Amino acid sequence: MRLTGPLKTGVLLLLVGLTWLLANTLFGGEGGSSLKSFFTGANVEPTPEMRPRKYKCGLSAPCPPKHLAFRLVSGSANVIGPKICLEDKMLLSSVKNNVGRGLNIALVNGVTGQLLDIKTFDMWAGDVSELLKFLRPLHEGTLVFVASFDDPATKMNDEARKLFEELGSTVAKELAFRDSWVFVGAKGIENKSPFEQRMKNSKSSNKYEGWPESLEMDGCIPLRAPLQE
Structure with missing residues (x-):
């Protein structure tokens, strides 16, 4: 048909x-x-407008003007290294191959936000005198970012603990073998720093065998006003 x-x-x-x-x-x-x-029955891929927006260093909200956005992550056991991010720039990480066992520290100008120096100090088998030489001559207003990896405290002596206390730390005096620690302090700070976390090494609560869980901390740090001449 x-x-x-x-x-x-x-x-x-x-x-x-x-x-x-x-x-x-x-x-x-x-x-x-x-x-x-x-x-x-698959969901439609969300558009950029639908996805949660992330700001500098992955913060969920932007920092106010004249503030520095930061994120610190301590190392996981002795396997995954720490991270220090500032103003959306990764200053220190395993990918950059500039981290090490012990204390990983970044110094930043508290007025301009400019990176001044990055160093790692082995607090298990290193020489604490190197850390002391690094911290003693800091200028007023210098920001100090610290992220631990593996062991932050075996070589720590009384002077080193006191120097961190002067930067605003409240846990440096008690920091012990294989504790996890993240901290932001400043030379000349008048009060204790609000940016500090410690996870104590404890067999009963450790996430990993022999190590506590990693710590992550972020926030916004106000820049200092320049000194009047």
């Missing part, structure tokens, strides 16, 4: 429509995404 003219037209239009839907499915058009979601 031959198809009549109108029926032929209808069949042709149906074929064109199916071809369009198939092409969109294969090449990722909006129609294809909707069709794929309809048949598979």
Whole structure:
């Protein structure tokens, strides 16, 4: 039986429509995404506007003007190294290959936010005198970012603990073998620093065998006003 003219037209239009839907499915058009979601039940990929926005160093909210955004992550056991991020720049990480066992420290100008120095001090087998030489001559207003890795305290002596206390630390005097520690202090700080966390090494609560869990801390640090001459 031959198809009549109108029926032929209808069949042709149906074929064109199916071809369009198939092409969109294969090449990722909006129609294809909707069709794929309809048949598979998969969620449509969220648009950039739908995704939670992250700010500098992964903060969930932006810092106020004249503040520095930061994130510190202590090392995980003796396997994954620490991280120090400042103003969306990774200053210290395993990827940059500039971390080490002990205390990983970044010095930053508290007025300009400029990175001054980065060093690692082995607090298990190193010489604490190197740490003392690093901390003693700090200038007023220098910001000190610290992230521990593996063991931050075996070589720590009374003078080193006192120097960290003068930077605003409240836990340096008690810091012990394989504790996890993150800290931001400043030379000349009048009060104790609000940016400090410690996880004590304890067999009963350690996340890893022989080590506590890693610590993560972020926030916004106000820049100091320049000194009047």
